[in-house]
Amino acid sequence: MAVETFWDGLERRIAAGEPPYGEHPGVAPDGVTPEALRRVLDLDAHHLRRSGTAPVAQHLLAGAVLAGEAALAGAARARLAAQGVPALTTRWRTRPPSAALSRVLEGHGDAVVALLAGPDGLLLSLDASGESGAWDTATGHAVPDPLAGPDGPRPPTSAARARTVALSPDGGLLALAGDAPGVRVLATDGPARGAEVTALAGSPGPVTALAVTGASPTRVLAGGADGAVRVWDATSGAAVSVAHGHVGPVTALTATGQGTVVSGGADGTLRSWDPASGAPLGLLEGGPAVVAVVVPTAGQLLAATADGALHVFALVDGVPQDAVRLEVPGDEVAVTAAARAGEGRVVVGRVDGTVQLVPTAGPGPVTELAGHGAAVRAVVADPAGTVVASGDDHGRVLVWDPARARPGTGGPAGVSPAVGAVAATGSLVVSAGRRSDGVLAHDPATGTRRWSVPAGAGPLWFDPSGTRLFAVTGTSTVEERYATTGVRAGAVSLPGRVLAGRGALVVTGEPDGTVAVRDARTGRAFRTTRLPSAPRVAAPTPGGATVLLAADGLLVCWRPASAKVSIVALPAGLVTAVAVDDDGCHGVVCDADGRVHVWRAGSATVTTVRADAAHLTAAAGAGRCRAVTAGSDGSAVLWDLTSATALGRVPLDAPLTAVAVGGGTVVVGDGCGEVHCLDLLAGATAAVPDGVIPEQGGSAVVPAPRTGTTDRETAGQVSE
Numbered sequence: 001m002a003v004e005t006f007w008d009g010l011e012r013r014i015a016a017g018e019p020p021y022g023e024h025p026g027v028a029p030d031g032v033t034p035e036a037l038r039r040v041l042d043l044d045a046h047h048l049r050r051s052g053t054a055p056v057a058q059h060l061l062a063g064a065v066l067a068g069e070a071a072l073a074g075a076a077r078a079r080l081a082a083q084g085v086p087a088l089t090t091r092w093r094t095r096p097p098s099a100a101l102s103r104v105l106e107g108h109g110d111a112v113v114a115l116l117a118g119p120d121g122l123l124l125s126l127d128a129s130g131e132s133g134a135w136d137t138a139t140g141h142a143v144p145d146p147l148a149g150p151d152g153p154r155p156p157t158s159a160a161r162a163r164t165v166a167l168s169p170d171g172g173l174l175a176l177a178g179d180a181p182g183v184r185v186l187a188t189d190g191p192a193r194g195a196e197v198t199a200l201a202g203s204p205g206p207v208t209a210l211a212v213t214g215a216s217p218t219r220v221l222a223g224g225a226d227g228a229v230r231v232w233d234a235t236s237g238a239a240v241s242v243a244h245g246h247v248g249p250v251t252a253l254t255a256t257g258q259g260t261v262v263s264g265g266a267d268g269t270l271r272s273w274d275p276a277s278g279a280p281l282g283l284l285e286g287g288p289a290v291v292a293v294v295v296p297t298a299g300q301l302l303a304a305t306a307d308g309a310l311h312v313f314a315l316v317d318g319v320p321q322d323a324v325r326l327e328v329p330g331d332e333v334a335v336t337a338a339a340r341a342g343e344g345r346v347v348v349g350r351v352d353g354t355v356q357l358v359p360t361a362g363p364g365p366v367t368e369l370a371g372h373g374a375a376v377r378a379v380v381a382d383p384a385g386t387v388v389a390s391g392d393d394h395g396r397v398l399v400w401d402p403a404r405a406r407p408g409t410g411g412p413a414g415v416s417p418a419v420g421a422v423a424a425t426g427s428l429v430v431s432a433g434r435r436s437d438g439v440l441a442h443d444p445a446t447g448t449r450r451w452s453v454p455a456g457a458g459p460l461w462f463d464p465s466g467t468r469l470f471a472v473t474g475t476s477t478v479e480e481r482y483a484t485t486g487v488r489a490g491a492v493s494l495p496g497r498v499l500a501g502r503g504a505l506v507v508t509g510e511p512d513g514t515v516a517v518r519d520a521r522t523g524r525a526f527r528t529t530r531l532p533s534a535p536r537v538a539a540p541t542p543g544g545a546t547v548l549l550a551a552d553g554l555l556v557c558w559r560p561a562s563a564k565v566s567i568v569a570l571p572a573g574l575v576t577a578v579a580v581d582d583d584g585c586h587g588v589v590c591d592a593d594g595r596v597h598v599w600r601a602g603s604a605t606v607t608t609v610r611a612d613a614a615h616l617t618a619a620a621g622a623g624r625c626r627a628v629t630a631g632s633d634g635s636a637v638l639w640d641l642t643s644a645t646a647l648g649r650v651p652l653d654a655p656l657t658a659v660a661v662g663g664g665t666v667v668v669g670d671g672c673g674e675v676h677c678l679d680l681l682a683g684a685t686a687a688v689p690d691g692v693i694p695e696q697g698g699s700a701v702v703p704a705p706r707t708g709t710t711d712r713e714t715a716g717q718v719s720e
Helices: 002-015 034-043 056-067 070-083 708-719
Strands: 086-093 101-105 112-117 122-127 132-136 162-167 173-178 183-187 196-200 207-212 219-224 229-233 239-243 250-255 261-265 269-273 280-285 290-294 300-305 310-316 319-325 335-340 345-350 355-359 367-369 376-381 388-392 397-400 419-424 429-433 439-442 449-453 460-462 468-473 477-482 488-493 497-502 505-509 514-519 525-530 537-540 547-551 554-559 564-569 575-580 586-591 595-600 607-610 616-623 626-631 635-640 645-651 656-662 665-670 675-682
Touching (some): 034 056, 034 101, 070 675, 122 162, 162 207, 173 219, 183 219, 229 261, 239 269, 261 290, 269 290, 300 335, 345 388, 355 388, 419 460, 429 675, 439 675, 468 497, 505 537, 554 586, 586 626, 595 616, 635 656
Parallel strands (some): 575 616, 616 656
Antiparallel strands (some): 101 397, 112 122, 122 132, 219 229, 269 280, 310 319, 376 388, 388 397, 429 439, 505 514, 547 554, 595 607, 635 645
């Protein structure tokens, strides 16, 4: 009873919007320390602030698993079991968040494109729509915003969107610019906080890069889409100089601390200037576009280029010379942002969602900060490098404590750039990249990688015994592989396009609307039918007694044995996925408008429910008249198909691209190549499989390829 009082009190405080820290009524569960509870509450605060998304214990269970807090995870699991609440919760993910992750800040509706670290823990953020936000990095709360107001992100005050921002070294002045010509300079502290100090005119078009120098005097530097670099006096607003040279936009800009300015452009050049006169001082010609220029320590310049490389230069009289390319893991992945992160170190963001802390002053380990589920677009650190922040395409800002970071990567790289298909049994989890970059297999209990093979990016499924894996290459070739090793056992090319597979069956469709149920090994057609239009997606039941097919505006239920076809109209929308329960009595269709359409066998209509703010991408039957859907908002949702209601929702902080259910496991793939393995809880802890998959080349009992007997058995299933 005391432990239940603890949970009840915690839930009440969170529901009331009160700080969840401090003394709680009741006794904390055994082994749960205040430090562990606080850390997990910080990590999941952005989810807990959303009303009604999921039980508090579900959020804390997922957070505790990823943070390695076993005692809290066990307590949360027991709470869910006691409540009898169906829930989805994380068992593992292929690249769990780094220990350095402190908190996640949400509120932006678009990609975060700029970040600034101000004094006293202030963090300013700007997104692609022009919305701005201000945050206290210590608490994660929104604070008065010198850009747009006191309540965090809000719409821009004019049609001209701010695209780039810069802060003076003392934090007192903020420059912002974007689509409209000119630069605005605002005060960031004191009674005049947010007031415009001056407006700088002279730029004929959009400003693409900004910097502010130190005092005596303070200068504002702006690079434009016209390739020019302009300098103003920040106090008087007077123009100081204009420098021309870049062909195309200026993409990066910095003051060197030695009385010069260095700019990088989309033309791949680095140029040095005298800010007082605009006279050119040096030119370095390269190849890829320059993404960022940073002064990590006195006398040194780092330039990041779009091809993923980091180049370090010596500054001689303020002019970069003697380029050295740093050897950094993952430097084949495009860099999107870079910033100074303390003396002799930079923080780098990449398009695959990774954030790296890279030493530049000498040899040292590179630390990867894992946690983003989308491309990183902005990075920043406070002057001492004790707090790092990064913003991504998903509109989230992650705050990191570098002191807790461990050198190395966040885990083995997954398929990239997005997961295209997943499948699961009680003894194996597999995923395929969307762009044919391989199939990976993992232990479902621990996430340990078992094998990887180059294979197709199409649907994946297992045969009824779970010992063979089918993978689609291209659109019509089905490869059969040994599940224990991934070694290829055979392949067959089929007419039309593979829509789905299950067990030993595969469903194919052709442009004229012809649909067939076939043997996945031989390609032999057991039954065919002709539909009014070519279906986009399909889902068969085990044995193929029922096949659901969906096209835009149509849901088709086909019973191959009796040749019965039922057609139900769907609301207008682009169909993205379909799933059916094991007995064929209920189905669900997902569309690009974020809706699920739930159908009951024999019904002439569907029940439509909003499930995602943007669009849904995948669905899978989960047994017992349930299904799981996944969408671009990063949530996996468990549905009761008998009532068309959501039983549980788990936010996974990444756009989701694939989902499968098998062996008591829910597997989800996301847009950054990660795989999430989830437990499906229904009032009691789901059994975690403990089967061990033999390593590559290990012994395993593998059945011989199925021949005539199996064909007759399969045909018998279809004809029942």
